[in-house]
Amino acid sequence: GNSVTQMEGPVTLSEEAFLTINCTYTATGYPSLFWYVQYPGEGLQLLLKATKADDKGSNKGFEATYRKETTSFHLEKGSVQVSDSAVYFCALTSYNNNDMRFGAGTRLTVKP
Amino acid sequence: EAQVTQNPRYLITVTGKKLTVTCSQNMNHEYMSWYRQDPGLGLRQIYYSMNVEVTDKGDVPEGYKVSRKEKRNFPLILESPSPNQTSLYFCASSSGLLGDTQYFGPGTRLTVL
Numbered sequence: 001g002n003s004v005t006q007m008e009g010p011v012t013l014s015e016e017a018f019l020t021i022n023c024t025y026t027a028t029g030y031p032s033l034f035w036y037v038q039y040p041g042e043g044l045q046l047l048l049k050a051t052k053a054d055d056k057g058s059n060k061g062f063e064a065t066y067r068k069e070t071t072s073f074h075l076e077k078g079s080v081q082v083s084d085s086a087v088y089f090c091a092l093t094s095y096n097n098n099d100m101r102f103g104a105g106t107r108l109t110v111k112p
Numbered sequence: 113e114a115q116v117t118q119n120p121r122y123l124i125t126v127t128g129k130k131l132t133v134t135c136s137q138n139m140n141h142e143y144m145s146w147y148r149q150d151p152g153l154g155l156r157q158i159y160y161s162m163n164v165e166v167t168d169k170g171d172v173p174e175g176y177k178v179s180r181k182e183k184r185n186f187p188l189i190l191e192s193p194s195p196n197q198t199s200l201y202f203c204a205s206s207s208g209l210l211g212d213t214q215y216f217g218p219g220t221r222l223t224v225l
Contacts, residue, residue, distance in 0.1 A: 032211030034213070036216075042218060042219075043116075043216035043217050043218045043219050044155075044204075044216040045216070046213045046215075049213065051211045089154060089155070091155075093211055099157065099160070100145070100157065100214060102155040102156075104152055104153060104154040105154050
């Protein structure tokens with residue numbers, strides 16, 4: 001079945017550091033790929049998404065590129081801020097239904 | 113404001129006492145879903161619904177029931193809660209179009225003693 005694997009945390013960075021959170025997936029067909037963010041005490045919010053190979057999703061300085069050849073959707077940001085501290089989830093939906101699969105989540109802490 | 117609401121936000125109960133967590137969305141979405149979030153496991157789907165009166169099991173349906181009598185509401189029912197159902201629960205909705213974004217409620221933290 002479909003599955004998502006993302007790098008384990010927690011990740012602790014200093015402000016303005018470069019961020020990468022790795023995400024790889026297993027799926028049949030051409031899934032849609034998502035990054036969701038969960039701030040403390042809140043629900044999940046969509047951060048960015050990509051629906052076909054080679055698409056790049058971007059939002060709030062975060063980027064991720066849908067790489068079919070490596071089945072990856074790594075999240076990157078060039079310069080993190082304290083306000084980026086949150087839990088980040090990689091997720092996918094299958095090409096033929098809305099069944100969404102999530103990774104385990106990566107907790108990011110950014111220190112001033 | 114487009115949103116998914118859940119009630120209650122926090123609940124402490126005892127084993128075997130039936131409870132219902134409500135979920136409502138105001139976006140006229142076809143698709144609704146319930147997840148539970150546990151440390152190290154991410155979110156796992158409990159049940160989902162593609163439309164009114166249409167529901168189906170997700171990955172971890174045991175011990176839960178749902179109903180979809182109206183498009184906007186999708187309550188989660190625990191007939192006889194047990195301690196292993198202590199978790200953080202999220203309701204989500206989407207248009208139902210393939211690949212569309214799911215919108216999440218704020219979560220319900222349930223503790224079963």
